[in-house]
Amino acid sequence: MLRKLCVRILTKRLALRNKEVAVRLVRLAVKSLSSYVGAMESLKNCTEEQQPPSLLTNSWSKKQEASKSQKPKSVGGFVLVHAGAGYHSESKAKEYKHVCKRACQRAVDQLKAGAHAVEAVTAALVELEDSPFTNAGMGSNLNLSGEIECDASIMDGKSLHFGSVGALSGIKNPVLVANHLLSEGQKGKLSAGRIPPCFLVGRGAHDWAVSQGIPTCLSEKMTTKFSLSAYKRNKRKMELAERMDTGHNQTKKRRQSSENENGSGCLDTVGAVVVDLEGNVAAAVSSGGLAMKHPGRVGQAAHYGCGCWAENACNMNPYSTAVSTSGCGEHLIRTMLARECSAAMQSEHAHQALLEAMQNKFISSPFLVNEDRVLGGVIVLRCCRCVDTQPSQNIQGLLVEFLWSHTTESMCVGYMSAQDSKAKTHISRLPPGTVPGQSLAIEGGVCRLMGVVE
Amino acid sequence: MLRKLCVRILTKRLALRNKEVAVRLVRLAVKSLSSYVGAMESLKNCTEEQQPPSLLTNSWSKKQEASKSQKPKSVGGFVLVHAGAGYHSESKAKEYKHVCKRACQRAVDQLKAGAHAVEAVTAALVELEDSPFTNAGMGSNLNLSGEIECDASIMDGKSLHFGSVGALSGIKNPVLVANHLLSEGQKGKLSAGRIPPCFLVGRGAHDWAVSQGIPTCLSEKMTTKFSLSAYKRNKRKMELAERMDTGHNQTKKRRQSSENENGSGCLDTVGAVVVDLEGNVAAAVSSGGLAMKHPGRVGQAAHYGCGCWAENACNMNPYSTAVSTSGCGEHLIRTMLARECSAAMQSEHAHQALLEAMQNKFISSPFLVNEDRVLGGVIVLRCCRCVDTQPSQNIQGLLVEFLWSHTTESMCVGYMSAQDSKAKTHISRLPPGTVPGQSLAIEGGVCRLMGVVE
Numbered sequence: 007m008l009r010k011l012c013v014r015i016l017t018k019r020l021a022l023r024n025k026e027v028a029v030r031l032v033r034l035a036v037k038s039l040s041s042y043v044g045a046m047e048s049l050k051n052c053t054e055e056q057q058p059p060s061l062l063t064n065s066w067s068k069k070q071e072a073s074k075s076q077k078p079k080s081v082g083g084f085v086l087v088h089a090g091a092g093y094h095s096e097s098k099a100k101e102y103k104h105v106c107k108r109a110c111q112r113a114v115d116q117l118k119a120g121a122h123a124v125e126a127v128t129a130a131l132v133e134l135e136d137s138p139f140t141n142a143g144m145g146s147n148l149n150l151s152g153e154i155e156c157d158a159s160i161m162d163g164k165s166l167h168f169g170s171v172g173a174l175s176g177i178k179n180p181v182l183v184a185n186h187l188l189s190e191g192q193k194g195k196l197s198a199g200r201i202p203p204c205f206l207v208g209r210g211a212h213d214w215a216v217s218q219g220i221p222t223c224l225s226e227k228m229t230t231k232f233s234l235s236a237y238k239r240n241k242r243k244m245e246l247a248e249r250m251d252t253g254h255n256q257t258k259k260r261r262q263s264s265e266n267e268n269g270s271g272c273l274d275t276v277g278a279v280v281v282d283l284e285g286n287v288a289a290a291v292s293s294g295g296l297a298m299k300h301p302g303r304v305g306q307a308a309h310y311g312c313g314c315w316a317e318n319a320c321n322m323n324p325y326s327t328a329v330s331t332s333g334c335g336e337h338l339i340r341t342m343l344a345r346e347c348s349a350a351m352q353s354e355h356a357h358q359a360l361l362e363a364m365q366n367k368f369i370s371s372p373f374l375v376n377e378d379r380v381l382g383g384v385i386v387l388r389c390c391r392c393v394d395t396q397p398s399q400n401i402q403g404l405l406v407e408f409l410w411s412h413t414t415e416s417m418c419v420g421y422m423s424a425q426d427s428k429a430k431t432h433i434s435r436l437p438p439g440t441v442p443g444q445s446l447a448i449e450g451g452v453c454r455l456m457g458v459v460e
Numbered sequence: 461m462l463r464k465l466c467v468r469i470l471t472k473r474l475a476l477r478n479k480e481v482a483v484r485l486v487r488l489a490v491k492s493l494s495s496y497v498g499a500m501e502s503l504k505n506c507t508e509e510q511q512p513p514s515l516l517t518n519s520w521s522k523k524q525e526a527s528k529s530q531k532p533k534s535v536g537g538f539v540l541v542h543a544g545a546g547y548h549s550e551s552k553a554k555e556y557k558h559v560c561k562r563a564c565q566r567a568v569d570q571l572k573a574g575a576h577a578v579e580a581v582t583a584a585l586v587e588l589e590d591s592p593f594t595n596a597g598m599g600s601n602l603n604l605s606g607e608i609e610c611d612a613s614i615m616d617g618k619s620l621h622f623g624s625v626g627a628l629s630g631i632k633n634p635v636l637v638a639n640h641l642l643s644e645g646q647k648g649k650l651s652a653g654r655i656p657p658c659f660l661v662g663r664g665a666h667d668w669a670v671s672q673g674i675p676t677c678l679s680e681k682m683t684t685k686f687s688l689s690a691y692k693r694n695k696r697k698m699e700l701a702e703r704m705d706t707g708h709n710q711t712k713k714r715r716q717s718s719e720n721e722n723g724s725g726c727l728d729t730v731g732a733v734v735v736d737l738e739g740n741v742a743a744a745v746s747s748g749g750l751a752m753k754h755p756g757r758v759g760q761a762a763h764y765g766c767g768c769w770a771e772n773a774c775n776m777n778p779y780s781t782a783v784s785t786s787g788c789g790e791h792l793i794r795t796m797l798a799r800e801c802s803a804a805m806q807s808e809h810a811h812q813a814l815l816e817a818m819q820n821k822f823i824s825s826p827f828l829v830n831e832d833r834v835l836g837g838v839i840v841l842r843c844c845r846c847v848d849t850q851p852s853q854n855i856q857g858l859l860v861e862f863l864w865s866h867t868t869e870s871m872c873v874g875y876m877s878a879q880d881s882k883a884k885t886h887i888s889r890l891p892p893g894t895v896p897g898q899s900l901a902i903e904g905g906v907c908r909l910m911g912v913v914e
Contacts, residue, residue, distance in 0.1 A: 166826060173664060198697045200753075201789075204793060207662055208663065211756045212756075247652040247653075302668065304660070310793055311764075311796060
């Protein structure tokens with residue numbers, strides 16, 4: 007038996023430290039989940055209601071009806087993916103949604119086969135990296151020298167191990183290297199008591215990947231027509247800007263140039279969060295980095311606590327949480343956004359906590375006071391075992407709350423449980439008239455996974 | 461007028477999650493600093509008292525007496541450095557102390573010249589890196605391929621900006637590259653709205669350093685007789701261990717080998733924390749990384765929140781704090797020890813908070829449950845403006861509390877205020893019979909910097 011409840015939250019503008027913060031909150035009828043209803047009610051500032059989008063309603067309501075007549079079965083878990091926070095043009099919306107759909111399916115295939123969350127999240131990332139439309143793996147942004155250098159990381163909520171690669175060239179799927187580093191870390195020390203690395207970069211990371219049998223790929227083959235034309239366009243733009251910047255007072259000019267142009271496009275790092283059959287969570291992220299970055303630049307996708315985070319519930323924490331971020335790496339590093347959002351998810355009301363984290367720990371973070379536009383997005387999943395109304399039937403269940411929030415113009419997400427026939431996808435956009443980097447959108451849903459213990 | 465109060469804390473064993481944690485706590489008479497006395501009294505488990513070591517008493521008491529007859533002057537600040545947590549042989553103790561002394565002097569020279577904390581901490585690090593005895597810059601550990609790859613980072617508590625380099629070869633002073641990245645980040649965006657990087661690695665980091673005019677140095681020139689012989693010895697040890705590891709059940713063997721050997725030696729990363737005349741704090745760290753590390757491996761010294769942390773006091777935080785870590789990079793990354801210790805320092809009682817942080821967030825961290833020995837050390841500084849007893853004299857003062865703690869066999873530290881004629885140095889060691897990685901030592905002092913406002 008599977009019950010899902012979707013939530014979109016109301017549109018509301020909040021004044022915050024002189025920055026206009028528009029919060030897009032949409033809401034749907036919530037049945038039988040008192041904790042989430044409580045969370046919704048506590049959002050005092052929300053007064054307007056909107057029709058929920060068809061995306062989040064039709065098939066879900068039908069599923070709820072259908073599921074009532076079915077006997078509960080064991081379920082494999084749930085996956086939420088993102089194809090980046092940035093700008094997703096309407097013309098390419100279909101492609102972004104398709105790749106999110108396929109990534110969800112890959113993760114669910116793993117979950118149905120009994121794989122743990124770490125393997126499922128890796129499978130989702132491989133699919134996202136393989137798409138030429140995302141800024142990860144194939145089709146990654148090119149750096150200043152016209153080369154591809156990727157960052158990726160993965161975290162296992164059960165063992166709390168972490169694997170990460172930075173500025174990695176010539177490997178088709180950087181997430182596989184991160185996954186291997188995580189696995190090797192879990193095996194204990196190397197010969198002569200040496201501690202296995204959790205973070206490898208550059209040439210060393212490439213050579214290690216090769217030694218592990220991970221497929222290589224020529225940089226030229228990973229470059230797409232789109233990434234090459236974007237590189238040429240950016241290079242011209244940069245050269246033009248630099249010609250205008252000649253002369254004295256360089257610092258002032260640097261600040262001025264930042265006001266005129268804002269690289270909110272092409273930030274579309276990818277990521278996923280998963281909870282498996284046993285309630286273990288995992289998170290991963292992968293990125294080609296900012297367009298025209300300096301060679302050797304490593305962004306949040308390789309940085310512990312910044313690109314992804316996963317932590318199973320324990321004595322201290324009632325919820326298992328998993329987070330994956332996207333956006334401007336430097337902003338996400340300096341605010342440690344993945345870990346901050348994970349910590350916030352231990353609060354009673356998930357989306358209120360995420361809203362506050364995005365406002366206070368990101369847009370208005372003391373670490374980014376001089377930034378005019380703070381660009382990023384997160385997907386968040388939290389879950390806990392839920393007490394069923396019919397304990398005599400040996401029913402066990404997981405209550406999964408999932409959310410996404412972004413300050414960029416848009417963010418493309420997809421989600422699916424192992425009992426769904428196909429994934430739902432959605433491109434979330436800031437409300438019209440709001441300013442990227444100073445406003446945020448937040449949306450999400452709730453999914454109750456239930457199965458009979460034989 | 462300068463008053464300093466030194467504290468060593470009592471020897472005590474605490475049972476903690478099946479791990480024997482020996483805490484070395486030594487105490488000295490504390491005058492006029494009620495907050496620190498309070499902290500000492502709250503450490504309920506301490507019952508034994510020891511004679512304080514001469515190092516921390518004689519000259520300091522004399523200075524206190526002498527300072528009473530002097531009219532207060534403006535002072536430039538305070539520096540605390542470390543030449544690593546690891547193992548410092550008695551035969552080389554003199555060299556380690558000397559380099560700490562010189563590093564303190566370099567920082568104080570900067571402070572006296574009116575430099576800010578960031579410049580002073582950089583000066584200290586350059587001196588520490590230039591020593592062939594430390595595992596940073598000149599004389600760094602060699603990696604598996606016999607090459608030097610350095611990590612370094614720096615954080616400014618005022619702007620909260622951060623600069624970092626990883627797996628950097630061919631640059632004499634990696635901390636200078638980190639410092640330049642920090643400075644460039646503070647200047648705002650680059651041409652065409654590009655965000656300046658805060659973290660560069662490998663070849664890209666090297667090329668950027670060269671473009672900034674930072675001196676290069678051939679890898680062979682940075683290799684010392686000592687680091688080369690250690691490399692050859694480690695290589696033989698590794699080859700022997702790998703021959704013994706052949707056969708099936710590789711995982712089990714890997715764990716067994718880790719029990720027999722523990723690389724607590726050669727972890728001597730260096731670092732420093734500084735508070736300047738205006739009460740700004742800064743922290744930095746630099747490391748050649750673990751001996752025989754895989755090429756491309758990046759340790760905590762390049763990792764945000766893990767190698768160093770500095771945060772000026774603000775509305776939320778009554779204290780300015782600065783932290784620099786040393787030890788096994790992977791342990792320090794996964795526990796984010798620098799940031800954790802910084803957060804702990806906002807508690808009322810500094811050394812009790814550090815003791816608890818080292819126990820609960822490091823030795824017994826849920827992130828390191830499968831590690832038999834957790835190896836690391838920190839130096840910590842916190843300060844706040846203090847209210848003087850004679851406000852009519854326009855006296856302003858800074859109360860600086862400084863501490864070091866380590867789970868390794870030893871840690872070498874030095875400290876100095878701008879009013880001292882020379883630095884104090886000390887090699888802190890775990891009490892005899894205690895087990896490195898399962899026990900800890902904690903020591904520290906208090907320094908009151910006072911000056912008349914003209």
